[in-house]
Amino acid sequence: MTPAVLADLVRSSAVQVLTARGLDQAVLPDTVTIERPRNPEHGDYATNLALQVAKKVGLQPREFAQALADQVAQDEGVASAEVAGPGFLNFRLAAGAQGEQVRQVLAAGERYGLGDALAGRKINLEFVSANPTGPVHLGGTRWAAVGDALGRILAAQGAEVTREYYFNDAGAQIDRFVNSLIAAAKGEPAPEDGYAGGYITDIAAEVLRQEPSALSQEEAERHETFRRIGIELMFAEIKQSLHEFGTDFDVYFQEDSLHQSGAVASAVEGLKQSGNLYEADGAWWLRSKEFGDDKDRVVIKSDGAPAYIAGDIAYLQDKIGRGFDLCIYMLGADHHGYIARLKAAAAALGHDPAVVEVLIGQLVNLVKDGKPVRMSKRAGTVITMEDLVEAVGVDAARYELARYSVDSGIDIDLDLLRKHSNENPVYYVQYAHARLSSLQRNAADLGLKLDAEADLSLLTHEREGDLIRTIGEFGKVLRRAAELREPHRVARYLESLASAYHKFYDVARVLPQGDEEATPLTFARLALCEAARQVLANGLSLLGVSAPERM
Template identity: 55%
Template sequence: MTPEQLSTAIVDALTTLSDEGALALPDGVPTSVTVERPRQKGHGDYATNVALQLAKKAGTNPRALAELVAGRLKQAAGVDEVEIAGPGFLNITVAAGAQGEVAASIVVAGASYGASDVLAGQRINIEFISANPTGPLHLGHTRWAVLGDAIARVLTAAGAEVAREFYINDRGVQMNNFAASIVAAATGKPTPQDGYAGAYIDDLAKAVGDASPGIFDLPEPERLRAVRAKGYEIQLAEQQAQLDGFNTHFDVWFSELSLHDSGSVPETLARLKELGHVYEEGGALWMRTTDFGDDKDRVLIKSDGELTYFASDTAYYLNKRSRGFDHCIYLLGADHHGYVNRLRAMAACVGDDPDKTLDVMIGQLVKILRDGAELKLSKRAGTIVTLSELAEEIGVDALRYSLARYPADSPLTLDVAEITKASNDNPVYYVQYAHARTCRMLANAADLEMTLPEDLSGTAGGFDPSLLAHERDGELLRALADFPRVVAAAAELREPHRIARYLEDTASVFNKWYDTKECRMLPQGDEPVTPANVARMVLVVATQTVLANGLDLLGVSAPERM
């Protein structure tokens, strides 16, 4: 019996009481109630504070309401016992058979277990890397590559339609400086002022020359334009390859320059004027964002006629909304903290409710230590640590998991030695090893010709859920049953680290179950395979499924061997 099923049973009990006139709720019976695992043993399998929440509305005291609900709930299928604790908490014990059925439902659901429809119907755009196509992606991008992708995965699992978007900063003087740096490297000249240096520029110069023979012999300014276009193409392709190798994939690669070439920015300015949220002062055009909580108004067009980044940001937001996205999520670095209020004010200025259409997440910095010293230099880029170098040194799985298991707004320091060691002290190793253990157990079962029952609906099919009656069986079943709730919470709160912490807790519960001799899955010696062995084989497959599904939500592999 899952928490969701128990929630439904409680709602049914409340509905029956209401229909019989024993309970009067002015706002009606809630559609769902919160059901949680109790923190202390002996308090049942699940607990709810529904009586405390509804007593005042029902015009009674919590304990009296709890007694009414308990009386009805005891009659529900799968409920073994209901106790009232303290001022009105309900501690519920589920029948062993009903609890054991959770394992079968997980096995049947397979890769879809954990998914829900809590965000069904929502179209969400998540922009989680915004970078210049002038060099390799670095450590700062790495954290967002993990968190943005993991958030997109849990949002999708919660039923939302999600588009992952990379914003290419391909407009501005940096593109000319980039081209000039490539030309200088190709022609043996010093790096120009404000140019780009590092071995990667030398590599780019060679790649540009190989792709377009004679390009460096073109006259100016044709040469600069041609090198800029080809260098952009090659460097962007490398960024895409870097992210693909890091298990992060984007649905949209959006060009900032395309906003201006398509006329989106002038159209945006015209719309703002119609809405009455712009004004001219000092020869510049301003957006009156202070009307919506910003600390100052923002310039859209400078007095010299140059458009600001904020003008592009506004046009870009409207572009996303015009593509049918109900909600836009931005993942920005720590140096963009001031953007929260200005982006919210911008959304309000164009007629949206930012509480409904906008989410701005600010991430903190990451430090990587090796031998006690911070990694700051790159072999290829000279002044930055690149994503590819980190993934190569640490490993994609270890790096992704280590970055995903902390909230975005927490500063983070990772030690290479700690996150790569094969030890139970290393969380990613601990979780992956638990999955590998389930694979080894099932391989051993196959050697004994043990197979899953074809029909998992009950004893007739060879699976008796009531045999999963040991205390450790129950603990593991309750942990597995909690997975959909954790995924839904991670999606609604944009907090994929909840998945990682859940996996670690569940792996711990599984290991304790594994070490309990009364819960052995495999028969010993010449013992025959019993229905209890088969039941626990179903439980192991369920555990394997949950661990694999959870790791996949973090973009981390679930190895069969360690």
């Protein structure tokens, strides 16, 4: 019996109790909350349903809880139902019913844990979107890991997800990038407001290789040559780095296309027509304050040039025009102001502000030998994705970046992530999977095959029960991770599952030794171990991390 099945049983029992007493069933929530007690001695699962609804129908919580306990206990899958405290209800499942959780995992395989909570939602997930002026830095690397995992988790709940990279190839930063390339091609120092680092020198040399006469061209033509080739080279490098990191996008959207296509001018004109754009001091302002922003925003500057938000407005309109009913933006720590302005832009365009959701990620620092690592080998000024991957590998980098809530800063300990020990979280989880894979290989060597019809009621050991219940939490964890946009919940869950397995392995022998014969318990435990392995593999896949069979 899964937590979801138990929740349905408790709710249907509550309906029966209320009906028998002529009381209103409308007080019942659509979904009953089932939790695992912190103290295992209290039972396998618990609910506070009686505390939620009893007084609404004129009953004392303990009175309602007892009536509910009596009703639920009639089900053959429930060994006991007991009232605790002011009206909590604790359950112990029958061994056979609990073991059915294992059978469900084996039957579902790679699809175990998937849900339909977001079925019918069309979500645009924009993340990384690093400026095309340098390699992906550490903050962008965090979004590459978290954003890719979030996309997988949302899709696992039935959403249609489009992963999108917004390429900021317009604006002043591009001019600074181009001027830096030209200076490097001439052998001159980078401009005061420009970009430095070995990558600038490399790209400048490649521009000259492709266009040997570039430096002898007229100024405007020279600028365009270095711009065109330089951006193409930088973007290709960014894409390749992300691909090698395991993060690919469905759409690469170029900001400059909004200006070239007239989308920006069209969006601005529409806002003028609606009255949500007004003229003052020679500039055009969005009435963003009326829509929840802290101030009105300049959209067209007094010199007639579009401000940065003009592109944001046109881009949002484009996304909504493509049919997305939710646009998630994953932005850096210095972008808090974008939350209100993007929602205001949506409202000014005539859309529900809820179509916009903004996640803000905090800073990432690298630590080695207890000291911060600050300089990149190639970028010169910031730590890049390549620096992190070179130091610890893709799996460790992705897992470590995904296992923290995005609203908290991270200090990544390079020494820890290189360790092949239980201190290293990704190693701890991957080792559990490798250990389980080895167990199945050893079983096969003994001629023992996985039996989907094994007698799972034999799994009565405390550690077996804990492992089964932890396995049963996977679907709930995925739903919450998708609902709250928190992939770190999956990583932390996997660590709990690995812990439950290691504790089980320490006390419960699975395979026969020497001349011993396999018993029904052997096959029950083999099924349990395969279920644990499958869930670990499923969870790691959602984080974009490999599930090795050998380590």
